[in-house]
Amino acid sequence: MSDDQHPGIDVDDPWQAIETCFAQDWTDGLPVVPPTAALVERMLAGGPWRADEVLLHEPVRNRAVTAWHAAINAVMAGCRPEYFPVVGAALSAIGEPDFTLHGPATSTGGAALMVIVNGPVCEAIGLHGGGNLFGPGVRANATIGRALRLVLLNCLGCHPGVLDQSTQGWAGKYTLCFAEHEAASPWEPLHVSRGFRRTQSAVTVFAAESGHNILVHAASEPETLLTAFADAMAGLGSLSPGRSVIVLSPEHAQHLTRAGWSRARTQAWLYEHARRPLADLKRAGKIEAQFLLNAETRRWLYAHAPGGAETAPSGPDVHTRVRPGDTDVSVHRGLGPDDILICAGGGAAGGHSAFFPSWSRGRSVPFVSKEVPV
């Protein structure tokens, strides 16, 4: 198809092309690769989709993103065509109805779209899960996540201050895509734990608030090591009935491997210990009156109370007034061990892992995994 069959803007030179993209508000604030028809067609050929195939449908605003528009934005992000299957799989994942993209894409919470990639595609395209995996330096990591953000901006209208009402947002909103460091994991790769074969490649997406570094250098027993993880997860700033992502550094992962701790045991231990007394939540203004009228949040707050959620009190100030016994009621992060997703990533040296809380003060959205087509 020739250039003039596609809507666009004619420019004289590369510099004008880059500046035109800024002038049209087509960027994330960084320069983009100007998308010509030839580049977009090459991008599209990198994946298995027809140009008019819908990869993502956002139902609240009834917007459908085709492979063609995804390819335009992937070019702009700087992707190579061989990255496009990962971009398409990630778009398909965030478009799953359960993910309810409209929330994390527009909320004051300012979530990033985390994409964790597993399987042979990582080595094939150079997706990185080692040192500085969340930082700069690797094209596949930087541009695949960026392509998702450009789709949100350009196709779904999630412009800051317009549809995207993030109070602060965070740097992960530019891009947040990485490979699991499968060789460093104490367990089977993340995607295998979620039902895929090792020979398959898959993305797992998560609506993430900014990460917390978990710095521990002098612990080797699992319970000692994981104490700092649970403490970070129980921080009042992010405590919620939502999900968690833990990215274990290789050094920390080794301690769990040596001790023979399973994924399930680690999840269960973290769930059990990532908790605060109800009194702390009340004193910190973490409980809204509506929480006690909503069955889900009421269950979350009182699930571990003597007598269970049925004994939750009611009254006009019960969400703020500390009552006798509130120090004995534990409120855990999430609703159970399965709300904690653990993967491995990072450089060989250093006792630095990471915890990413979910977006929202409620349940947030589930983890969604999708196969990357070959």
Added chain:
Amino acid sequence: MTRILDPTLRAVPPRTAARASRPPRLAGAALGLLANGKTHGMVFLERVAEYLRTRHDVGALVRVTKANPSAPARSEDAALLVAQCAAVVTAIGD
């Protein structure tokens, strides 16, 4: 001369439903209140309804709160509002 392609959906015809006609009068008309499901959506809508009742003498109120603020209203809720209301006010209230 090189053409750079439009990455937006501006050139794609939006798949939207036709806008309903305005009710001829609000006096006595049944009014739907569709809260988006966030904490204070219905609190805000109750104030709006109070205003409309005072100023325009609206009739019965049909209250619906979405189960999930991030998802469209359920089809049964939309059908209820269509069947019972002359107009619907929707709001977010965080």
